[in-house]
Amino acid sequence: MNSFPFFRTAARNRWLAAAVVSLALTAQADNWTQWRGPLGNGVAPDVKLPTQLDAQAIAWAIDLPGRGLSSPIIVGERVFLSASSGVKQDRLHVLCFNLADGSLRWERQFWATGRTMTHEKIGGAAPTPTSDGERIYALYSSNDCVALDLDGNLVWFRGLGRDYPNASNSLGMSSSLVVAEGVLVAQVENDSESFTAGLDAKTGENRWKLDRPKKANWTSPSLLKGADGRSLVALQSAKGLAAVDVRTGAVVWNYGEGASTVPSTTVADGKLYVPSNGLTVLEPGGESPKQLWRSPQLRPGTSSPLVLGGKVFTLNDGGILSCGDAADGKRLWQLRLKGPFSSTPVAAGGFLYCVNEKGLLQVVDPSLTEGGVVSELELGQEVLGTPSVAGGSLFVRSDRKLWRIGRASAL
Amino acid sequence: MTSRSLPRLLAGLALLPFAHAEPLPESLREPVAAVRAVSAEGRGNVAAAAAWQKLAGTDAKHIPALLTAMDGANDYALNWLRSAIETIADRQRGALAESVAALERFLGDTGHSPRARRLAFELLTRADATKASALLPGFLNDPGNELRRAAVQQLADAAAAKAKAGDKAVAVGDFQKALAAAREADQIEGIAKQLTELGEKVDLQKTFGWVTRWKVIGPFDNTGGAGFNQAFAPEQGLEFSAETDGLKGKVSWRDFESKSDYGLVDFNQPFTSLKSVTGYAAAEFWSDSARPVEVRLGCKNGWKVWLNGKFLFGRDEYHRGVEIDQYRLAAQLQPGRNVILVKCLQNEQTEDWTKEWEFQLRVTDAQGTPIVSTK
Structure with a gap:
């Protein structure tokens, strides 16, 4: 759909430069299939990104037709992104870009069937899509959910806000999707008709539907493995955390000591780092998880925790990055970044990539004695969504642009 | 299939x-x-x-x-x-x-x-x-709102350009034409603001077509949100002249007329700022004919709406936000007298942003054209 002016201009201006670097970039192509990546923890362990960022590091930047907080997901050579447009944010977009040069491969649009009212900061495309490699699945604040194959062919459409008319949040819904064992998990938790659904990934039909606490919830589900190797999904809420069998919706275990409704649980090294009473670390096993430690000092803000190299990192809304020992929760150091922050940091090559609401991307070297910012890149637009990592690059989106950061010359 | x-x-x-x-x-x-x-x-x-x-x-x-x-x-x-x-x-x-x-x-x-x-x-x-x-x-007068919206915007933009060029008479005429055609709240408000800046008066209450004359009764209990599913006396039959048991003694219906540009029915005015309470508002709405309509509500409290005793919808979400036409409820008017009943619930929250105990309501066609009571 390059005939659209907003794509045509951007593509023409950057085609030549992108073509030059594309070979080097695509050689490192890999997948980033959901919010915080394939492991769901924000870490790209075997990827090296540039650490000294400047304007030259931007491989391409593409104008977008709609708003969104959702992260891009990357499957092979394709970058998928959701967006919403219109004064009521009721036009829902799924966009597919070529990873190499950012040119638009295809776009599909849908009309929202559920309520689209949100807080100004959230908008219609807050949840991040996911992919099982065959299809991509996109969910919106209106609770409309769409499955497309990688070429943009519609596989199914569900209007969960239409099916269950009190399932909405007037501030907006933001829980991202996860998919495992042929089941797509959509967490549709709110003050009224609150549930989480397991949808058949092939047909969109309900496999299961689980009543959940009647309380607004912006957290996202996290996948983990149960004792028998089956896939579990951790559903966080104000009441705590429930581990649910992805295939059946049965609750396997429950942690009931309360949790935040904004930052989400991170699963790393078989443990769950739960934004609960500060930060609480659980080790699953048996009928209830074992609490390993709890640290009020490591309480995250809007950003979710990140675990890297035996350390746990949390970021508050103002920009204080706290580093703790992942073994016992002891706080090791704090570093003041330039805030404020809504997005969650990601890690690659041992470095943290943190982008604040003003669009300032800050690269942190956590191996320094008390951490340190090694470079910054000003993107010049408000950024509220979490970056993605693939193809040796970092992908960041705003309401108006999608950037690929990671030119070959900067590596 | x-x-x-x-x-x-x-x-x-x-x-x-x-x-x-x-x-x-x-x-x-x-x-x-x-x-x-x-x-x-x-x-x-x-x-x-x-x-x-x-x-x-x-x-x-x-x-x-x-x-x-x-x-x-x-x-x-x-x-x-x-x-x-x-x-x-x-x-x-x-x-x-x-x-x-x-x-x-x-x-x-x-x-x-x-x-x-x-x-x-x-x-x-x-x-x-x-x-x-x-x-x-x-x-400009298309039955499809997406097409109509684009035409209204084009006309409003042209009027703004005329105003900027000093051609006030043409600008006012075009703005008024755009306002008459506009059906969506943001466009109505935007055009009204520009007309006001040009010295023209806009009756927002009339433009939106709010239902403004109500009878209200309360308070009833809503401790712990239990009032949402409790059918107090107004739900069991509307007797406007009768007293009934309220939260702290007998309560009776009283007249309430909204003077707000946005048709707000503010329960805090007659009942003072209470918490964990339920109020009701009822309005007569006269129609010349039987017709399908939309009852459009904006409310950040818990609420339920009935038309002629038929339950339309309800929602138990509190203080997450409000906007014009937040909820669009399909309904059917009968010829002659109709009665709209609204239940509006306040919860126990005490933050500054939870003071509101109010709603706004209008009756429109599917496109958002106001339908007003004929009496």
């Missing part, structure tokens, strides 16, 4: 009241029927997915027929059909140019689905942007 329901759907397709229906090829009738049969909770998705492949693989010359097939389709099916048409249009980009005349004809027939016509306009824009742009002013 069952084998028994398919023939009925096909027959139904043939009988759809298409004023200027583009002929649907025989080969597409069954796939179209399958896609139109999708319904809640993914019912029909499996058959629709197979049918969608056939539709998306068809030739671009059938796009007008597929647009016609959107007439009367439910919101799920509209999205299935839209994506099939988009897919065809992407695959055969050059062929759209050959459909310009058919797309124009389709757009000209306001009997078609508003969403299908909007999609036709987008396709026409891709095929011939100049021709599409030239059609825009003609949509």
Whole structure:
């Protein structure tokens, strides 16, 4: 759909430069299939990104037709992104870009069937899509959910806000999707008709539907493995955390000591780092998880925790990055970044990539004695969504642009 | 879809009241029927997915027929059909140019689905942007809000340019024309603001058509949110002259008239700022005829709405936000006297942003044109 002016201009201006670097970039192509990546923890362990960022590091930047907080997901050579447009944010977009040069491969649009009212900061495309490699699945604040194959062919459409008319949040819904064992998990938790659904990934039909606490919830589900190797999904809420069998919706275990409704649980090294009473670390096993430690000092803000190299990192809304020992929760150091922050940091090559609401991307070297910012890149637009990592690059989106950061010359 | 329901759907397709229906090829009738049969909770998705492949693989010359097939389709099916048409249009980009005349004809027939016509306009824009742009002013009073909105904006922008150039008389005239055509709150407010800046008075209450004359009663209990499911006396029968047991003694109905530009019925005014309470408001609404309407509500408290004793909808969300026309409830007016009953609940929160215990309500047609009580 390059005939659209907003794509045509951007593509023409950057085609030549992108073509030059594309070979080097695509050689490192890999997948980033959901919010915080394939492991769901924000870490790209075997990827090296540039650490000294400047304007030259931007491989391409593409104008977008709609708003969104959702992260891009990357499957092979394709970058998928959701967006919403219109004064009521009721036009829902799924966009597919070529990873190499950012040119638009295809776009599909849908009309929202559920309520689209949100807080100004959230908008219609807050949840991040996911992919099982065959299809991509996109969910919106209106609770409309769409499955497309990688070429943009519609596989199914569900209007969960239409099916269950009190399932909405007037501030907006933001829980991202996860998919495992042929089941797509959509967490549709709110003050009224609150549930989480397991949808058949092939047909969109309900496999299961689980009543959940009647309380607004912006957290996202996290996948983990149960004792028998089956896939579990951790559903966080104000009441705590429930581990649910992805295939059946049965609750396997429950942690009931309360949790935040904004930052989400991170699963790393078989443990769950739960934004609960500060930060609480659980080790699953048996009928209830074992609490390993709890640290009020490591309480995250809007950003979710990140675990890297035996350390746990949390970021508050103002920009204080706290580093703790992942073994016992002891706080090791704090570093003041330039805030404020809504997005969650990601890690690659041992470095943290943190982008604040003003669009300032800050690269942190956590191996320094008390951490340190090694470079910054000003993107010049408000950024509220979490970056993605693939193809040796970092992908960041705003309401108006999608950037690929990671030119070959900067590596 | 069952084998028994398919023939009925096909027959139904043939009988759809298409004023200027583009002929649907025989080969597409069954796939179209399958896609139109999708319904809640993914019912029909499996058959629709197979049918969608056939539709998306068809030739671009059938796009007008597929647009016609959107007439009367439910919101799920509209999205299935839209994506099939988009897919065809992407695959055969050059062929759209050959459909310009058919797309124009389709757009000209306001009997078609508003969403299908909007999609036709987008396709026409891709095929011939100049021709599409030239059609825009003609949509000022269009029955489709997406097309109408674009025309209203074009006129309002032109009026703003006239105002900036110092041509006040033309600017005011065009703004007033745009205001009369506007149906969406943000456009109404934006145009009204510009008219006010030009020294013109705008009666926002009348423009939106709020229901402003109510009788209210309260407070009743809502401790722990339990009032939402408790049917207090007003739900059991409206006796406006009778006293009933309230939270702290006998309560009775009293008149309340909203003076707000936004028609707010503020329970804090008659009852003071209370917490964990329930109030009711009732209004007579007179109609010359039986007609379908939308009861449009804005409310950040818990609420329920009835029309003539029939429950329309309710929601137990508190203090997450409010906007004009936040909830659109399909309803049916009867000729003569109708009674709207609103239950509005306040919870126990004490933060500054939880003071409001209020709602706004208007009656409109499906497009948002205000319908006012005839008495």
